[in-house]
Amino acid sequence: MGSTETRLSIDYVFGYGSLVEFIEPAIVDGQVFPAVPGRLRGFRRFWGAVMNNWEATDAEKHFVDPESGLKPRIKVAYLDVEERDGSTVNGLAIPAGAARLAELDLREVNYSRVDVSSAFHPRIAHRVFTYVGTDAARRRSKSENLDVPIRVSRQYVRRVKRGFEALGPGSLAEYERTTEPLSYLERDLELRYPPPSGQEVG
Numbered sequence: 001m002g003s004t005e006t007r008l009s010i011d012y013v014f015g016y017g018s019l020v021e022f023i024e025p026a027i028v029d030g031q032v033f034p035a036v037p038g039r040l041r042g043f044r045r046f047w048g049a050v051m052n053n054w055e056a057t058d059a060e061k062h063f064v065d066p067e068s069g070l071k072p073r074i075k076v077a078y079l080d081v082e083e084r085d086g087s088t089v090n091g092l093a094i095p096a097g098a099a100r101l102a103e104l105d106l107r108e109v110n111y112s113r114v115d116v117s118s119a120f121h122p123r124i125a126h127r128v129f130t131y132v133g134t135d136a137a138r139r140r141s142k143s144e145n146l147d148v149p150i151r152v153s154r155q156y157v158r159r160v161k162r163g164f165e166a167l168g169p170g171s172l173a174e175y176e177r178t179t180e181p182l183s184y185l186e187r188d189l190e191l192r193y194p195p196p197s198g199q200e201v202g
Helices: 002-009 098-107 135-140 154-167 171-177
Strands: 011-015 026-028 031-033 036-052 062-064 075-096 111-115 128-133 150-153 185-187 190-192
Touching: 011 036, 011 098, 026 075, 036 128, 036 135, 075 098, 075 128, 075 135, 075 154, 075 171, 098 111, 150 154, 154 171, 154 185, 154 190
Parallel strands: 011 128, 075 150, 150 185
Antiparallel strands: 011 075, 026 031, 036 075, 062 190, 111 128
16 A cells, blocks of 8 residues: 555656756655656657747747847747657756646646656556647747747756756767757847746656
């Protein structure tokens, strides 16, 4: 009975981008749960989730130019994953209680949370979710124009790479090998987001 209660008290979220920074254990309901490095089998990683930066309110995640402090009229691309036979994505499953899941669901308006428990290895005695780009977010990636270009935050790219480098020997090389090449230009963009964590998923 105790093991069932443990499974119900905690879920995991597989991070395949900036969430790999959260390698420290988490305390949920008085219990310590470790983050678990692993892989999603049957998935590929690509730059497929795109947000309209100018549409985000100040109470939502958005980016500003670090020099002017203004919100540029651009689209911003993030990492995304989708099912693909024969592909594997490395990353980190982080423990998340109900409050953390609710926070992520509320913030990640360009993603949908899906259950990938059967695809995550090594198997663990908890549900594993990940976030995949919504249909709308993916459609935005196909509509770049000169007036509203698609860019990627240079700071986001650096943070993702630092996270994988800290994950362990060979993790960064595996990330680079299993991520489709970046097809958008990078730009210096500072994240603005009021809630405490202020970190992107992906």
